[in-house]
Amino acid sequence: MVRIAKWGRVRRWPLPLLLALLLAGIGAPARPLTAAPISIHYDVWMPEPHKHYFEVAVTVAGVKRETLDFVMPVWTPGSYLIREYARHVVYFAATDGAGRERRTYKVAKNIWRVVAAGSDPIRVRYRVYAFDPSLRGNYLDDEYAYINGPSLFVFVDGFAHAPVTVRLHPAPGWTRISTGLEPVPGDPHLFRAPTYDVLVDCPILIGTHTVYDFDVRGVPHRLAIVGEGNFEPTRLIADVARIIETTIALFQDIPYAHYTFLVLLGESGSSGLEHANSAVLHYPRTGFQPESAYKNWLNLVAHEFFHLYNGKRLRPVELGPFDYTRENYTRMLWVVEGFTDYYADVILRRAGLLSEEEFVEALARTISAVQRTPGRRVQSLAEASFDAWIAFYRPDENSPNATISYYTKGAVVAALLDLQIRAQTRGRRSLDDVMRLLYEEFFRRRDVGYREEDVRRACEQVAGGPSQALEELLDRYVHTTAEIAYDRFLAHAGLRLAPIVPEANRGYLGIEMESRSDRLVIARVRADSPAEAHGLYPRDEVLALDGRQVTARDFWKRLGEKRPGERATITVRRRGLERTIEVVLAPPPVVAYRLVPIAQPTPEQRALYRAWVSAGDDR
Template sequence: MKLHAIAILANFALPNYVTMKQLCTKLCLLMTTVITSTFAAPRIHFEVSFSEPQAHYAEIKMEISDIRKDYVDVKMPVWTPGSYLVREYSKNVESFEACDENGAQLPVTKINKNTWRISSDKRSQVVVNYRVYGFEVSVRTNFIDDAHAFLSPAATFMYVDGMINHPVDVTIIPHPSWSKISTGLEPVSGRPNTYHAADFDILFDSPIEIGNQDVFTFEAAGVLHEIAMVGGGNYDRERLKKDGAKIVEEATRIFGVNPNKRYVFIVHNYQSGGGGLEHLNSTVLGASRNGYQNERSYLSFLGLVAHEYFHLWHVKRLRPIELGPFNYDAENYTTALWIMEGFTAYFDNLLLRRCGFLNESSYLQALANDVNTVENRAGNRLQPVALASFDAWIKYYRPDENSANTSVSYYNKGALLAMMLDLKILAATQGQQRLDDVLKAAYEEFYVKKKRGFEEHEFQALIERVTGVSVDELFHAAHTVEPLDYNHYLNAVGYELVDYNKGRELPELGMTTTASDGRIIVTGVSRGTGAWNGGINVRDELIAINGERLDVNGRELNRVMQTAAIGDTLNIMVARDGKIRELNVVLGRDTKGAFSIVPLQNATPEQARLGKIWLSLE
């Protein structure tokens, strides 16, 4: 090949003034041309079809052209970004086989749980065929039936090991009964139902809905927004467009720029549904199909819209350094989910307040609900929220009967830390700056300029540099279980947190129950309570208390608790694994709070002014 290039160059008529450097440059350019013409760049193309959607299957054809290796390893991700749990998507793959461009079978060996090795012997093309089973209702897993197909790309498409940055095309062949495709992927001009991703990170971040969904659009912040409603519902198209536009405009105002030209909402409407997952230029939401005419349910849905839309800046672009580029083979640990999910959980309700969907009291109650959730959870006194972020992979997405005693939510507690940061910055700058300014500056610093994620200490340093305010105590609080002094921050803007249970001496048993098949079953036992100390177990069946048979509706248990006092001993009969046990339980004092946030009595004019800025009351 070198001799061929030099021979061609020898035929060039070179002027006398051509220097050795220029000659080398010409040679390098020529070599590049020769190499490019001799070895074409690899191409990867998928074709997705549905011969048996009623059985919950998709057929995937993966064409790998011009790779020319002795063997090719193709891999299925084990998790999907935004949902921090190893889900082992390869468990749903079957009938994996490979052939060359002539249809001749190629040897395949599965070398680990999510990797298939194809002995390609430098073939110019490798064609992989496999089927994927999908029948799990969630925003992060495949669901296929005779009505539609929802494809979570990480659960559907494989990648060539070492080629995650390679471009890829996907062609969808809908079932004949389906007519629409909704996705954030870029359509390929002149190729029907074919879409392009610049790399596999983008492909895995672009869910696909195929079926007969109701599709309508609106424009906001200079961006075209598509809403794909799946499963019907009593929604009002025009109201959704109007309210969605308000949220988009308000979120965009915070960051000063909307990074998309087009954004897609895929909404799955169920009899009872919820949850969402953010993506680069789209989101998948779960909703109750008949909940749109109920104001409380509708506000909850708008809060979900606000939360996932806020993520298009905060997580998908402004992010911890550990969250991208991704390792799709294993957990990607970070201690900063309290910043990413927690701050977003703070801003989702704040956006609703700014848009006028929540009045002052409703917004304050939403914040107080977070306080109640955090402060009444025993795990809050055991697990720092930064550790909850790190342990999301093994705790948050795998809750059990003891989770409330051992862990805290980085959503709720992170939202409260975000609130305190916002209030501290507001007060210290006399209302000139707030958390909005920090996030906008961080977006520009790390995503736009440095084109990378941040480390937690860098994020804290940026806050202090932008605002001139030390926030060390709040970042310290994220890494400890020390009590939070909410009123130190709320009082500065004319509000206070009150506990209506403070000073009350009430007995507490410390367990939760449910009625099942005519029996009362224990579902939870709180750390440090009478039930905990007395040996009550989850899954115990409660039979009698103080010699009185318990009724399935819990009336007898309620009567006993209403007349009992702290320190009383209750004799409780339970059935455990088919055996009768009698346990003596000493009632302790109920330590749970009943929190609300209310205007501060005798607030100064400055406190009241800052409060109005905080809650957009002017």
């Protein structure tokens, strides 16, 4: 099993040492560090970007072994899926210091063995195909290069703790490199990292992208943006800075020397990936307007920036040091992702970027998402976290019926836990204090991972002791599929959950559809629905309703004219054969909720509500 060193505190190299290293030859294109007993140096070329191949060389000096194993990770921390990056390696060769070829062969799907025969140094070269538009792989075309470290850089088994340098060789005309890696002074193309783990935690953007630099509390921050977008730069920078300032104020610590947002603008899709001193954000280029879309952008920024505290530094014991060769299981993603999801809205509200009404509505939407997911009755939060590798990151047509999101339900548990702690301490403490306590103990003092019992202990300590309500939140709603007693906790703030009742005279079928060219296909069948009961299947192509051919538009229009209890005759094509299925429609279920004030809130409830929803300027 390969274990990699973790990212701890920011490390600064003294200037005299840097000068000594430079004089020793660190700046040479293919020469490694020589001041240390072991040095590992990477070169990355992109000679023909339109062909989507990176050329990589790794020079290992100070290691004399009969064989050396070079390992390609199979996953990226923060994205819990085995992605088999080695499949994109199309060439692998090795030479010794005299340029003689050394034999190489595979010993596992992602491990290449070099017969070094004691030679020192050893240099390997390989090519990586790079045309993955997601944030979890590499991308290279004639406009820009994006490097996701684990999918490009192999490590030397047994020496991943060693310091590394990386020289980037940009394509002609590419003048900008944006990354969280530390630059070596005097050379704009040379970077260093104290360990392999730090290297691959710093994604790299290369090209002619736009860069906006700004300071928060005297610390440099950067927005590096690929592509044109419908944003106003001055407002964008100001709002991102407010998010950063508000998050720093919560944790009362700035654990990085500089921070970079890498923003990849595309046609559609919104996602992010957190790193210790950077984040990668994929967002629609037209997604900054109208205002509601802009709030989605701000939420993405707030979520990923919060992760540098919760997830990258404050982390479960299973998530660092990493084993890059297999799944790293944890039952705590509801804290890593769920708490972060909740705090994204909290940060936006405190920064004055969400109104009080928008903040409350955001929690109502999250609760609605949990309650309309049948899988909440099947999978617990802890199970959802553990099974992220085979469930959350591998969704299929049955996922809503069999799984629950540790993002949404985790955010709900965080919100209710926040309200409970505020109530239990008469407004003196909150979930903020839990986060600060854990951060101080497990990152700043010890730099180790926490266990579930540590989170429970911190909550009880901040709340003034254990309680049945805390037990319910941290045990029952995490480890079982029991329905959440929302009103019990919302009442602390003088609120209750109110269903948005659908039209009672519209029949319910229980399917989700998708259009494929001119075909109307069932994408999902909801559990306990008339569609499931009467045998409609995912991937059925819908041809007719009550004997009349339908399109996507008129199918829903005509179905909506039917009342609960009425019959609908649906003709489908399944595996090339037509069949007709008769379905009895049901009353529509509740799928959305609001948070509304209770009839007569007490002064204590009003005060707790006001403290909970207050922005930075009225706290």
